Amino acid sequence: SSELTQGPAVSVALGQTVRITCQGDSLRTYFASWYQQKPGQAPVLVMYSRNSRPSGIPDRFSGATSGNTASLTITGAQAEDEGDYYCNYRDSFGNHVFGSGTMVAVL
Amino acid sequence: QLHLQESGPGRVKPSETLSLTCSVSGGSINIMNYYWVWIRQSPGKGLEWIASVYYSGSAYYNSSLKSRVTISIDTSKNQFSLNLMSMTAADTAIYYCAREWGEGTGWFLDTWGHGLLITVSS
Numbered sequence: 001s002s003e004l005t006q007g008p009a010v011s012v013a014l015g016q017t018v019r020i021t022c023q024g025d026s027l028r029t030y031f032a033s034w035y036q037q038k039p040g041q042a043p044v045l046v047m048y049s050r051n052s053r054p055s056g057i058p059d060r061f062s063g064a065t066s067g068n069t070a071s072l073t074i075t076g077a078q079a080e081d082e083g084d085y086y087c088n089y090r091d092s093f094g095n096h097v098f099g100s101g102t103m104v105a106v107l
Numbered sequence: 108q109l110h111l112q113e114s115g116p117g118r119v120k121p122s123e124t125l126s127l128t129c130s131v132s133g134g135s136i137n138i139m140n141y142y143w144v145w146i147r148q149s150p151g152k153g154l155e156w157i158a159s160v161y162y163s164g165s166a167y168y169n170s171s172l173k174s175r176v177t178i179s180i181d182t183s184k185n186q187f188s189l190n191l192m193s194m195t196a197a198d199t200a201i202y203y204c205a206r207e208w209g210e211g212t213g214w215f216l217d218t219w220g221h222g223l224l225i226t227v228s229s
Contacts, residue, residue, distance in 0.1 A: 033213075033214075042219040049213040050213075086153065086154055094159055096146075100153050
């Protein structure tokens with residue numbers, strides 16, 4: 001299956017650690033990327049190629065892949081980390097597939 | 108710093124064709140190893156990839172939209188465009204343009220426009 005499955009929502013206490021997962025058979029072949037979207041804003045790339053962070057993304061964000069599951073971990077979550085997080089991959093035919101998104105609430 | 112800006116009508120009537128343009132500044136669109144992409148997001152929903160185009164003009168389309176979509180690139184104007192025919196209320200969404208970069212099995216969307224809300228209404 002080409003689909004990506006994400007949990008709908010997760011909450012984390014301020015300063016604690018949260019892990020968001022993304023499952024799909026295609027992740028055995030293709031690297032996932034992760035996007036953070038805050039209300040009323042465009043998505044922002046926060047992780048790519050398993051565990052690479054774009055310039056400007058804090059190092060509390062880390063990524064990993066095991067089998068068919070990609071994960072994004074926020075270690076020491078901050079209030080500004082609240083938002084929706086989407087995983088994505090692009091296959092060899094140029095098709096992009098997005099997960100349904102996970103809402104992260106920082107309490 | 109690369110900047111992408113969507114432009115378009117804001118509102119279209121049912122059955123009409125939507126035409127959007129993404130203007131790129133701060134870098135050239137006529138460059139290898141980058142694709143230029145349209146993505147949309149229906150109100151309160153997730154992200155949906157629409158189409159991607161290379162500087163050469165070669166393109167990829169979402170199979171669910173392919174019959175209605177055309178993506179094109181104008182390197183002389185440093186912009187790329189989207190046409191979506193036969194619009195319905197289901198096409199009401201925020202439309203984003205983005206740049207795609209990568210290699211092999213790892214591609215990602217590293218720069219996005221702010222998005223443009225398109226409403227389909229008579």
